[in-house]
Amino acid sequence: MVYVLRLFVLWCVAAGFVHVYVHAQVQTGYISIDCGSPENFNYVDLDTGISYTSDESFINTGVNRNISSEYAYPNNPMLPQPLSDLRTFPQGNKNCYTLRPNGGKNSLNLIRATFMYGNYDGQDKLPEFDLYLGVNFWLSVKFINASDVVTTEIVHLALKDTISICLINTGKGVPLISGLELRPLDKSIYEIDDEISGSLVLFQRFDMGYVNGTGRYTDDMYDRIWSPYTSPSWDSLRTSIEIDVSGDGYRAPNEVMQTAATPKNGTESLEFSWSTSDSNAQFYIYMYFADLVRKNQTREFNVSWNESPLFGNVRPRVYRASTFYNSKALVGSEHKISIGRSGSGNVPPILNAVEIYRVQEFSDSATLIRDDDAIDDIRTTYKVSRNWVGDPCGPKNYSWEGVLCNYTISNPPQIISLNLSTSALTGQIASSIGNLSSLETLDLSNNSLTGPIPEFLENLQLLKFLDLRGNQLSGYVPQSLLDRSRTRLLTLRVDSQNLCDSGSCQTKKKKVVVPIVASLVSVFVVLLLLIIIWRIKRKGKTGKENSNEEGRALESNNKQFTYAEVVNITNNFDTAIGKGGFGTVYLGRLKNGSQVAVKLLSTKSSQGYKEFQNEAELLMRVHHRNLVSFVGYSHNDNKMALVYEFMANGNLKSYISDRSVHPLTWEMRLKIAIDAAQGLEYLHHGCRPAIIHRDVKSANILLNENLNAKIADFGLSKGLPDDHTTHILTNVTGTTGYLDPEYRRSHNLNEKSDVYSFGIVLLELITGQPAIIKNKDHIHIMHYVGPHLEQGDITSIIDEQMGDDYNLDSVWKAIEISVACTRSMSTQRMTMSEVLTGLKMCLEMELARGSRNKTNYVGQKMAVLKMDHSPEVCSMDFDLMTGISGR
Ligand SMILES: *[C@@H]1O[C@H](CO)[C@@H](O)[C@H](O)[C@H]1NC(C)=O
Ligand SMILES: *[C@@H]1O[C@H](CO)[C@@H](O)[C@H](O)[C@H]1NC(C)=O
Ligand SMILES: *[C@@H]1O[C@H](CO)[C@@H](O)[C@H](O)[C@H]1NC(C)=O
Ligand SMILES: *[C@@H]1O[C@H](CO)[C@@H](O)[C@H](O)[C@H]1NC(C)=O
Ligand SMILES: *[C@@H]1O[C@H](CO)[C@@H](O)[C@H](O)[C@H]1NC(C)=O
Ligand SMILES: *[C@@H]1O[C@H](CO)[C@@H](O)[C@H](O)[C@H]1NC(C)=O
Ligand SMILES: *[C@@H]1O[C@H](CO)[C@@H](O)[C@H](O)[C@H]1NC(C)=O
Ligand SMILES: *[C@@H]1O[C@H](CO)[C@@H](O)[C@H](O)[C@H]1NC(C)=O
Ligand SMILES: *[C@@H]1O[C@H](CO)[C@@H](O)[C@H](O)[C@H]1NC(C)=O
Numbered sequence: 001m002v003y004v005l006r007l008f009v010l011w012c013v014a015a016g017f018v019h020v021y022v023h024a025q026v027q028t029g030y031i032s033i034d035c036g037s038p039e040n041f042n043y044v045d046l047d048t049g050i051s052y053t054s055d056e057s058f059i060n061t062g063v064n065r066n067i068s069s070e071y072a073y074p075n076n077p078m079l080p081q082p083l084s085d086l087r088t089f090p091q092g093n094k095n096c097y098t099l100r101p102n103g104g105k106n107s108l109n110l111i112r113a114t115f116m117y118g119n120y121d122g123q124d125k126l127p128e129f130d131l132y133l134g135v136n137f138w139l140s141v142k143f144i145n146a147s148d149v150v151t152t153e154i155v156h157l158a159l160k161d162t163i164s165i166c167l168i169n170t171g172k173g174v175p176l177i178s179g180l181e182l183r184p185l186d187k188s189i190y191e192i193d194d195e196i197s198g199s200l201v202l203f204q205r206f207d208m209g210y211v212n213g214t215g216r217y218t219d220d221m222y223d224r225i226w227s228p229y230t231s232p233s234w235d236s237l238r239t240s241i242e243i244d245v246s247g248d249g250y251r252a253p254n255e256v257m258q259t260a261a262t263p264k265n266g267t268e269s270l271e272f273s274w275s276t277s278d279s280n281a282q283f284y285i286y287m288y289f290a291d292l293v294r295k296n297q298t299r300e301f302n303v304s305w306n307e308s309p310l311f312g313n314v315r316p317r318v319y320r321a322s323t324f325y326n327s328k329a330l331v332g333s334e335h336k337i338s339i340g341r342s343g344s345g346n347v348p349p350i351l352n353a354v355e356i357y358r359v360q361e362f363s364d365s366a367t368l369i370r371d372d373d374a375i376d377d378i379r380t381t382y383k384v385s386r387n388w389v390g391d392p393c394g395p396k397n398y399s400w401e402g403v404l405c406n407y408t409i410s411n412p413p414q415i416i417s418l419n420l421s422t423s424a425l426t427g428q429i430a431s432s433i434g435n436l437s438s439l440e441t442l443d444l445s446n447n448s449l450t451g452p453i454p455e456f457l458e459n460l461q462l463l464k465f466l467d468l469r470g471n472q473l474s475g476y477v478p479q480s481l482l483d484r485s486r487t488r489l490l491t492l493r494v495d496s497q498n499l500c501d502s503g504s505c506q507t508k509k510k511k512v513v514v515p516i517v518a519s520l521v522s523v524f525v526v527l528l529l530l531i532i533i534w535r536i537k538r539k540g541k542t543g544k545e546n547s548n549e550e551g552r553a554l555e556s557n558n559k560q561f562t563y564a565e566v567v568n569i570t571n572n573f574d575t576a577i578g579k580g581g582f583g584t585v586y587l588g589r590l591k592n593g594s595q596v597a598v599k600l601l602s603t604k605s606s607q608g609y610k611e612f613q614n615e616a617e618l619l620m621r622v623h624h625r626n627l628v629s630f631v632g633y634s635h636n637d638n639k640m641a642l643v644y645e646f647m648a649n650g651n652l653k654s655y656i657s658d659r660s661v662h663p664l665t666w667e668m669r670l671k672i673a674i675d676a677a678q679g680l681e682y683l684h685h686g687c688r689p690a691i692i693h694r695d696v697k698s699a700n701i702l703l704n705e706n707l708n709a710k711i712a713d714f715g716l717s718k719g720l721p722d723d724h725t726t727h728i729l730t731n732v733t734g735t736t737g738y739l740d741p742e743y744r745r746s747h748n749l750n751e752k753s754d755v756y757s758f759g760i761v762l763l764e765l766i767t768g769q770p771a772i773i774k775n776k777d778h779i780h781i782m783h784y785v786g787p788h789l790e791q792g793d794i795t796s797i798i799d800e801q802m803g804d805d806y807n808l809d810s811v812w813k814a815i816e817i818s819v820a821c822t823r824s825m826s827t828q829r830m831t832m833s834e835v836l837t838g839l840k841m842c843l844e845m846e847l848a849r850g851s852r853n854k855t856n857y858v859g860q861k862m863a864v865l866k867m868d869h870s871p872e873v874c875s876m877d878f879d880l881m882t883g884i885s886g887r
Contacts, residue, residue, distance in 0.1 A: 029102035029184035036085035067118025096166040096390035114179035127173025135394025136362040153202035164390040186249035200357035209236040209261030220253040269340035282329035288353040289316040300345035377432035417441035446470035467493040559632030595646035626679030649703035666806035675709035681832040696757035737771030752826035759821025768799025810845035
């Protein structure tokens with residue numbers, strides 16, 4: 001009854017004033033939950049046209065409540081329908097919604113949560129509670145009064161197929177939620193800096209220069225809510241002409257772009273500011289510009305942040321939108337943006353819209369995947385009826401009931417205790433329990449478990465407490481568990497029928513086992529003798545040098561040096577030839593006269609013994625003529641060193657930038673690229689498991705005296721697990737400028753991250769510019785190259801050191817390859833094998849030129865390429881940029 005009346009009134013409002021209907025067809029991928037609405041109650045909100053569903057398929061805890069009539073319709077006719085009811089969680093400290101974005105893992109989504117207390121419980125007591133996204137803190141929800149509506153939005157990259165949104169009871173009232181919405185975003189937008197792992201929480205989103213808008217627009221495909229905003233010192237510009245918003249992925253709605261703010265006093269700047277209490281707060285600002293006037297005018301302005309330049313000489317295009325945003329976070333508690341005329345500008349600046357986001361650091365990791373998978377299997381096997389939702393271990397202190405975890409700083413949490421006592425479990429002991437390798441306590445007492453006591457419990461090496469009493473288990477406790485309990489390593493609680501008193505339970509199996517064990521023992525003894533003999537012999541040869549026991553893991557055919565030898569080889573570290581994340585590299589000379597490079601692990605190094613060992617082990621496994629070869633290593637007295645072949649011409653990065661050496665011809669550059677590609681191809685496709693280098697860059701490509709290139713520095717490499725997984729989750733490492741944007745966001749590592757970095761190296765070879773071009777405002781090489789490619793003009797970016805001594809088709813082909821290496825979606829990138837084939841074709845084209853008359857060649861390029869990267873590239877051929885509003 002109430003709903004019917006309400007619909008009627010709203011219909012009149014909608015028809016009479018504004019049209020804010022989001023059509024069903026643009027709601028693709030939308031998840032719109034009206035929390036607390038009756039089961040199966042799905043409806044279209046007539047204010048917005050959005051189809052809401054009730055929450056039963058997203059959560060199975062909590063209770064539905066209606067807000068108090070005082071705050072509801074008809075006493076509050078403007079209340080949006082989703083806010084009239086809510087779901088509260090009187091039970092449990094952690095309750096989570098599980099959302100499945102259409103785009104699945106790695107999709108970028110805007111998630112909006114809405115809360116209104118509305119005195120639903122008649123207590124007139126405002127609750128306070130925390131909102132988490134997965135295991136990471138999002139927001140503390142606090143209300144000003146009962147009718148206060150708290151709304152928060154986050155731009156989040158899904159790390160799994162599901163996203164859990166959790167409400168945490170912090171002891172200050174029962175958590176509640178009114179609405180939860182998810183909107184899929186284009187993955188190319190709202191990018192943040194390489195070094196930051198976090199998500200963007202909306203701070204403000206303004207539609208500038210106009211106050212009559214509704215804030216929510218049909219033509220916003222992402223359903224953002226824009227707050228109309230103006231200031232007494234501003235004028236509004238408006239147009240009814242449609243604005244072209246297709247220039248980039250941000251797609252501010254037409255209605256938002258059709259209005260803009262401009263200073264009333266045409267000679268002043270447009271300014272606005274904001275502040276927070278946190279002086280480490282990091283902000284990203286997205287400014288939308290489109291000129292709304294077509295006259296003989298030059299609108300040009302500079303945008304500055306706290307008096308330092310942010311964007312220079314911005315010229316908005318007429319009726320075409322473009323977006324400008326900072327590529328490095330703005331850090332601080334006070335922020336002032338100022339947009340003032342510059343250059344030949346003869347009209348005041350404008351600003352159409354602005355979004356300000358704060359970075360919410362997401363540094364806590366989810367439960368170790370091994371444990372997460374195992375416990376999830378246990379949950380489904382036994383249909384555990386507890387509130388087991390969200391991450392099993394996180395957020396910290398809010399693990400699942402009966403689950404305890406070990407939280408260490410450097411590793412994902414692991415499950416160390418599982419208590420399923422008195423939980424009505426039936427069937428056998430689930431084998432996935434055996435996968436919880438860190439388990440110290442296991443309590444399965446007082447259930448109806450049947451079947452044998454499984455052998456896999458023996459594999460739980462850390463188990464200190466095991467309780468299986470009160471079940472109908474058959475068979476006996478495995479011998480090794482009994483042994484451990486006798487030596488008090490394990491507290492064992494089992495029913496008496498499962499214990500075998502000596503003799504009565506000798507199985508036939510044991511008799512078979514004995515001879516095998518015996519023969520194994522004798523083989524072992526023989527081996528031991530052989531090893532001892534070999535050691536004695538070896539000692540005789542090398543004296544007392546090889547006393548180091550820790551070096552065992554690294555034993556191989558390669559030579560192990562003592563520290564004294566290293567000092568000798570390097571002539572007491574006389575000549576340093578390089579410095580890396582690992583330590584300093586010194587020139588050395590072996591007794592046989594050959595030169596070597598000695599990499600000494602610095603004690604202050606952020607990387608440590610683990611990486612050292614990782615590198616040493618990898619180096620021993622891989623041999624290829626395009627990989628720097630390994631001569632030996634030293635690991636004595638905590639001083640570690642790696643000895644490599646010496647590469648006379650240093651690294652490619654310094655070679656390209658060194659104007660004193662003879663410049664590389666296009667042919668030489670191609671050969672270097674092919675060498676490096678062969679090295680990588682070998683790592684990716686010639687090694688099992690495949691090896692991902694993780695830090696491919698021109699500084700890690702070394703050149704020998706013949707300018708043959710070899711790949712160096714496996715310090716960050718990591719073997720791929722040799723199973724069906726095609727990528728692994730790790731912490732992001734690598735070098736700015738070369739880092740695969742997809743890896744950076746998702747932390748999913750696969751070979752294609754190396755391919756991306758290789759594409760950047762290829763661009764460096766073509767342009768002679770570094771990955772981050774310092775003398776051009778620290779612009780990224782792709783942003784430097786992008787606009788030229790779009791115009792089909794590459795001669796101006798080809799390294800001028802090559803003169804015009806190259807086959808243009810060959811260079812174009814190489815550029816195409818680098819474009820295909822650096823696509824933002826890793827699946828669309830080439831493999832190293834394809835890259836290699838392509839580069840060999842480039843070389844053939846270049847070599848063919850030598851045999852032909854140069855002037856025959858007419859430089860006609862292929863189809864115009866479009867770089868697939870950040871929207872910054874697209875904006876660069878627009879001659880515009882802009883700033884924001886003020887007061
Ligand atoms: C909330 O109000 C609606 C409409 O009156 C009613 O159908 C629903 O049962 C109420 N829900 C609760 C939990 O009281
Ligand atoms: C609740 O707080 C808001 C914001 O301060 C205010 O506008 C509103 O009038 C208050 N409502 C009541 C019922 O006090
Ligand atoms: C907003 O609408 C009112 C009434 O329609 C009108 O008087 C006012 O001028 C409008 N304001 C702007 C900034 O367009
Ligand atoms: C506009 O601003 C300039 C500089 O601040 C000032 O000199 C001028 O008087 C102002 N004009 C008006 C009309 O207020
Ligand atoms: C446009 O303005 C410039 C300078 O303000 C002037 O030189 C030029 O003649 C004008 N062009 C037209 C078509 O009015
Ligand atoms: C605007 O920015 C450009 C480029 O950064 C700079 O050269 C110029 O001096 C600036 N102009 C003003 C008025 O600040
Ligand atoms: C977890 O609990 C411990 C002890 O109860 C407390 O010291 C710590 O601050 C809590 N951590 C969080 C993140 O709540
Ligand atoms: C937690 O893990 C760390 C590192 O693996 C280990 O040293 C520590 O003993 C563990 N703590 C518990 C309570 O298991
Ligand atoms: C497991 O939980 C039960 C019931 O909550 C409790 O009685 C028992 O002591 C717990 N077991 C362990 C090992 O903590």
